[in-house]
Amino acid sequence: MLGNRGARARATDSGPASGMHLTTDVLIIGAGGAGMYAAIEAARRGATVLLIDRSLIGRSGGTVMAQMTVAVAVGEEAPDHWEHHLADTLAAGRGLCDPDLAQLLCEDGVECIREMDTWGVGWARANGHLSQVMAPGHDRPRCVYVDFLNTGPAVSRTLRTQVIRTPGIRRVGDLVVTDLVVKDSICTGAQAIHNATGAAVSITARATIIATGGLTRLYRRNSASANMGGDGYALALRAGAELIDMEFVQFFPIGHLAPRMIGMDPIMWDPFRYKLGGRLLNGAMEEFTHRYGATEGGKYVLTRDLATYAIIKEAAAGRGSPHGGAYLSFQHLSREVLKEAFGPVIDRIAKNGIDLTQQPIEVAPIAHYHMGGIQVDRAMRTSVEGLFAAGEAVGGANGANRLSGNAITEALAFGRVAGRSAAARVQATANASFNGAMPNRPSPGRAMRFNPAETLAQLQDVMQDDVGPFRTKAGLERALVAIRSMRAEVGDTMPQFAAGHDASRLDWLDLRSMLQVAETVAHAALLRTESRGAHQREDFPGMDDAWRINQTIRLDSADIAIARRPSLHQPAKP
Amino acid sequence: MSETVVLKIRRGGPGETPRTETHAVPFEPGQSVLDALRWVRVHTDPSLAIRYSCINANACKECMMQVDGKTVYACLARLEAREMRIEPLPNKALIRDLVTEIAPTDERLGSG
Ligand SMILES: Cc1cc2nc3c(=O)[nH]c(=O)nc-3n(C[C@H](O)[C@H](O)[C@H](O)COP(=O)(O)OP(=O)(O)OC[C@H]3O[C@@H](n4cnc5c(N)ncnc54)[C@H](O)[C@@H]3O)c2cc1C
Ligand code: FES
Numbered sequence: 024m025l026g027n028r029g030a031r032a033r034a035t036d037s038g039p040a041s042g043m044h045l046t047t048d049v050l051i052i053g054a055g056g057a058g059m060y061a062a063i064e065a066a067r068r069g070a071t072v073l074l075i076d077r078s079l080i081g082r083s084g085g086t087v088m089a090q091m092t093v094a095v096a097v098g099e100e101a102p103d104h105w106e107h108h109l110a111d112t113l114a115a116g117r118g119l120c121d122p123d124l125a126q127l128l129c130e131d132g133v134e135c136i137r138e139m140d141t142w143g144v145g146w147a148r149a150n151g152h153l154s155q156v157m158a159p160g161h162d163r164p165r166c167v168y169v170d171f172l173n174t175g176p177a178v179s180r181t182l183r184t185q186v187i188r189t190p191g192i193r194r195v196g197d198l199v200v201t202d203l204v205v206k207d208s209i210c211t212g213a214q215a216i217h218n219a220t221g222a223a224v225s226i227t228a229r230a231t232i233i234a235t236g237g238l239t240r241l242y243r244r245n246s247a248s249a250n251m252g253g254d255g256y257a258l259a260l261r262a263g264a265e266l267i268d269m270e271f272v273q274f275f276p277i278g279h280l281a282p283r284m285i286g287m288d289p290i291m292w293d294p295f296r297y298k299l300g301g302r303l304l305n306g307a308m309e310e311f312t313h314r315y316g317a318t319e320g321g322k323y324v325l326t327r328d329l330a331t332y333a334i335i336k337e338a339a340a341g342r343g344s345p346h347g348g349a350y351l352s353f354q355h356l357s358r359e360v361l362k363e364a365f366g367p368v369i370d371r372i373a374k375n376g377i378d379l380t381q382q383p384i385e386v387a388p389i390a391h392y393h394m395g396g397i398q399v400d401r402a403m404r405t406s407v408e409g410l411f412a413a414g415e416a417v418g419g420a421n422g423a424n425r426l427s428g429n430a431i432t433e434a435l436a437f438g439r440v441a442g443r444s445a446a447a448r449v450q451a452t453a454n455a456s457f458n459g460a461m462p463n464r465p466s467p468g469r470a471m472r473f474n475p476a477e478t479l480a481q482l483q484d485v486m487q488d489d490v491g492p493f494r495t496k497a498g499l500e501r502a503l504v505a506i507r508s509m510r511a512e513v514g515d516t517m518p519q520f521a522a523g524h525d526a527s528r529l530d531w532l533d534l535r536s537m538l539q540v541a542e543t544v545a546h547a548a549l550l551r552t553e554s555r556g557a558h559q560r561e562d563f564p565g566m567d568d569a570w571r572i573n574q575t576i577r578l579d580s581a582d583i584a585i586a587r588r589p590s591l592h593q594p595a596k597p
Numbered sequence: 598m599s600e601t602v603v604l605k606i607r608r609g610g611p612g613e614t615p616r617t618e619t620h621a622v623p624f625e626p627g628q629s630v631l632d633a634l635r636w637v638r639v640h641t642d643p644s645l646a647i648r649y650s651c652i653n654a655n656a657c658k659e660c661m662m663q664v665d666g667k668t669v670y671a672c673l674a675r676l677e678a679r680e681m682r683i684e685p686l687p688n689k690a691l692i693r694d695l696v697t698e699i700a701p702t703d704e705r706l707g708s709g
Binding site: 043078079080082083084087088090175176194195196197198217219220222224248249250281282283284285286287288289375376474475476477479480523524525526527530 | 610611625626627628629632638639640643644645646647648649650651652653654655656657658659672673675692693694696698699700701703704705706
């Protein structure tokens with residue numbers, strides 16, 4: 024009898040240090056918005072669920088860190104329909120979206136946002152309806168939010184409460200999945216390591232969902248948590264699944280750079296710059312964006328791509344701010360205007376010792392979201408039977424660029440679909456015999472002779488400098504050489520670590536996935552000889568119609584193999 | 598000469614006699630205690646066990662520890678150019694160095 028418990032746990036060996044085995048219907052890797060929604064949906068369709076996370080449940084990835092808004096065509100602020108949202112999403116994706124996935128995001132997103140409302144998330148309301156604000160790229164006010172930068176925390180908290188309330192879900196934190204288990208081309212579960220004890224844990228599941236979020240930790244300047252090194256992409260690759268659009272990493276132009284500010288989302292300046300017309304200045308405190316073809320006239324008309332380009336070029340020309348970005352100044356505004364616009368946020372800024380009427384802050388482009396990811400169909404099925412994916416881990420819905428607010432919607436909608444599909448698979452295979460026995464863990468290799476935390480920082484430098492928002496053949500080739508030499512040093516066999524908790528063990532595991540994923544990004548970027556959306560090649564400026572193509576990646580023995588297929592989003596025939 | 602912070606870090610695993618290590622870290626105004634601990638891991642000693650996810654978003658609440666005897670979030674605690682005493686939470690089971698068991702009981706591996 025399972026009662027209120029999800030997966031059954033059974034120690035197959037003598038003690039926790041020597042291994043443990045868990046069995047479940049549905050294994051969900053990652054407890055962000057996608058993973059938690061998937062857990063609820065699979066459990067309410069009768070499956071037992073094991074929801075695991077490499078850190079704490081509901082507190083470790085992008086979802087809890089999001090502070091801004093969620094795009095959804097609920098049409099409460101102004102008449103709207105998901106088809107309008109879809110049109111905007113496809114336009115932002117520059118011809119590379121998978122229209123089925125984009126539609127799912129826009130259409131199912133509406134139900135998810137409404138369901139979150141009934142669960143008490145607390146979407147901001149005015150005059151008896153949900154408040155929706157404008158955001159760049161949307162044709163009307165479409166973005167709901169929870170007041171005072173609380174969107175992500177509220178979404179996470181609400182889902183976690185709902186997970187706890189739903190019978191059949193077992194939650195386990197501090198469990199980092201290191202590999203999926205594939206037998207006879209079917210995914211039958213995963214191998215994991217328990218961080219606190221170093222214990223090896225194997226998990227048997229009829230359906231497995233990768234909900235591990237994005238990869239922006241690959242970059243030195245990022246908005247990522249420590250758990251966003253792209254584990255899910257590496258897991259999928261090694262399991263034989265396909266990735267798509269890996270070259271499309273979204274950079275956010277005015278991420279916070281300096282002075283060091285704590286307790287704030289680094290992307291927080293955007294809405295204020297939008298509202299107030301904050302001025303972008305170079306190291307000599309001069310306006311400079313006009314040099315790169317933008318006229319601002321005190322208003323925020325600069326597109327994100329242009330702002331990123333202007334800041335990077337100005338810094339490269341030796342005219343950047345002291346930390347290598349640009350100044351963002353609100354000094355032309357009065358204390359009252361600032362107080363009015365920033366609300367309670369101004370106090371948090373003041374606590375950091377920053378007075379915006381007296382000083383500018385420094386900003387620079389930071390890696391913020393990944394459009395690419397695991398290739399799935401409308402049911403969130405990957406190319407490996409029994410393996411599903413959801414959330415930012417999935418590629419294709421947003422094409423070459425993502426609209427602001429689309430990522431949380433994507434996490435919720437795709438999570439729900441993945442949970443439903445996984446539960447359906449459990450039912451469909453209920454009578455089939457299932458051999459979920461686990462292969463033996465390879466014995467550990469030699470002791471590690473390098474500092475993995477240092478190597479990880481070096482990888483972030485390589486990615487930032489040569490695989491960042493602006494790319495060239497020479498830079499990408501340099502990055503690939505560096506990545507491959509780091510891979511050779513790091514190796515593929517787990518080195519010997521101390522028993523119990525060992526901080527370097529997680530670094531090594533992170534390096535293994537991050538290097539593998541970094542290689543796919545750099546390689547796909549090298550092959551795409553045009554500029555489109557978030558992928559900008561200085562040596563191939565401009566969009567090339569012949570490149571209305573998605574690149575897919577899989578492993579061919581140990582090497583990555585890249586293929587091309589025409590985009591599923593083709594212009595309508597006249 | 599630029600300023601430095603001297604961290605006195607309590608280290609050790611469960612059942613071991615704790616030892617205090619001294620690490621000098623370059624000081625940059627506005628940094629957090631977590632920044633300094635991460636600096637130590639990258640530049641001098643990757644075996645130092647710390648736990649954090651969000652780094653500075655005040656979202657994950659994983660970086661709780663004691664600084665000069667007071668319980669704080671390391672990512673919100675300001676670094677100061679002086680000696681600072683860093684210890685694990687005294688009221689939670691020690692995992693190693695500054696990492697303690699902070700997960701809710703029913704979300705731990707052994708709880709099944
Ligand atoms: C600072 C910030 C602000 C943002 N603001 C917005 C916004 O305003 N609006 C918007 O729409 N989007 C925003 N985004 C993007 C959006 O938050 C994410 O795309 C979305 O939340 C992703 O949800 P997810 O469930 O797919 O992944 P996540 O929420 O990232 O969750 C993934 C989980 O998987 C776990 N995990 C990873 N690897 C493993 C492994 N090997 N084993 C076990 N567990 C693992 C992680 O610990 C994590 O908890 C923001 C992102 C950031 C970083
Ligand atoms: S690191 Fe997340 S709250 Fe401190």
